[in-house]
């Protein structure tokens with residue numbers, strides 16, 4: 294009888310071990326597709342272009358591309374904190390091997406624990422190269438250029454000239470290098486192509502630099518849905534579970550955030566490998582962390598605030614003007630940043646949910662459309678391909694691609710839209726004066742404040 298009991302207990306223990314998640318043994322690794330703006334492009338890009346690029350009876354004529362830069366190095370803050378991970382590494386190993394505070398359930402498997410033990414921070418990553426494009430980032434860009442050229446060889450010829458092609462990037466290393474990677478993908482040699490000058494006020498690609506209303510709105514501060522979610526029961530439970538899993542009784546949220554950040558970066562730097570820090574998180578925990586990120590971007594750049602839909606007015610007008618015009622440039626490609634891309638999608642009504650994302654509806658928003666991992670990974674790109682369809686009633690058509698997936702809009706036919714419908718759908722924003730539409734540009738703010746100063750002067754004059 295006692296023997297049977299012991300046997301049963303052994304079986305239970307074995308079954309328990311079998312159930313415990315092991316990142317190193319997981320061949321699917323669904324959580325790597327949930328890293329929000331730090332997701333690797335190669336993991337989430339679409340794979341159906343074969344079926345989506347050809348439009349019977351139509352010929353592709355023009356392309357307009359808005360490309361986020363490829364995988365980059367961390368921000369200075371994260372680079373400075375990174376050595377802290379070596380302390381955490383040693384503490385986790387000590388918890389498991391010396392203090393024996395390993396939890397009974399959901400402990401790290403031996404593979405994941407050993408991987409953490411062997412981890413080292415790459416000390417060549419220093420603040421003087423903060424946010425630089427990585428070699429994988431360059432490859433991401435070379436890859437998208439080659440891919441689009443394979444599908445649209447007539448629109449993207451491999452011979453460069455500066456009337457047919459228009460390239461522009463922002464004033465950063467990562468977008469400059471991204472442009473070069475893209476040019477190399479198209480022309481073989483990056484140096485043959487040149488990018489247009491960056492205007493002193495880059496209202497087209499960095500409008501947020503000139504709009505304090507946009508920057509100052511409360512999307513992640515006290516009282517925001519993001520902050521509310523990060524003090525919710527589900528969040529607290531997730532933090533507690535991660536802490537316990539690593540054998541700690543207390544672990545600062547900053548430490549958890551750092552592990553998550555480096556997990557995401559390392560995964561994106563080496564797509565063919567995994568980061569040991571990703572093994573720290575169970576897939577369902579990543580789903581919670583991802584939701585917090587989605588909330589932040591939803592209110593920062595997405596549909597959370599109505600004014601976000603009006604913010605990227607200039608990019609929408611540029612796209613429609615470029616694709617409407619029959620003359621060169623035939624290919625326009627911009628290399629910019631995450632918030633520019635996200636606000637462009639928001640202006641176009643892409644991936645809009647019927648129900649708003651909130652701190653309290655995580656449970657019911659699992660299949661939400663606003664998933665930044667899908668919308669805005671590293672090297673995310675939005676491409677409008679303009680078609681000429683001589684035999685159709687509507688001769689001008691367009692397909693929009695987001696990360697190599699044809700964008701589904703309910704006024705289009707499985708991704709194929711009438712150009713006249715584009716003009717009708719976006720009429721308001723197309724006819725708007727972008728200087729006034731949301732944020733008044735510095736010039737008009739200047740005018741407004743002069744008016745106020747004038748008024749005050751008049752009042753002061755009247756009072757005397």
Ligand SMILES: *[C@@H]1O[C@H](CO)[C@@H](O)[C@H](O)[C@H]1NC(C)=O
Nearest residue numbers: 366415416417418422427428
């Ligand atoms: C360390 O980082 C530098 C700078 O990004 C990079 O060139 C190098 O390849 C990295 N080393 C390893 C082993 O990943």
Ligand SMILES: *[C@@H]1O[C@H](CO)[C@@H](O)[C@H](O)[C@H]1NC(C)=O
Nearest residue numbers: 450452453454455456457458
């Ligand atoms: C530029 O390239 C396009 C596409 O290859 C070609 O049609 C056009 O004639 C070229 N223009 C000049 C000025 O070379």
Ligand SMILES: *[C@@H]1O[C@H](CO)[C@@H](O)[C@H](O)[C@H]1NC(C)=O
Nearest residue numbers: 523524525526527528529530
């Ligand atoms: C979660 O933790 C925070 C601080 O640690 C606390 O302020 C908050 O009340 C907790 N939330 C819940 C729902 O218990």
Ligand SMILES: *[C@@H]1O[C@H](CO)[C@@H](O)[C@H](O)[C@H]1NC(C)=O
Nearest residue numbers: 686687704705706709710711
């Ligand atoms: C596009 O226009 C044609 C002709 O006017 C019309 O028959 C068709 O329904 C339109 N397509 C969509 C998706 O609305």
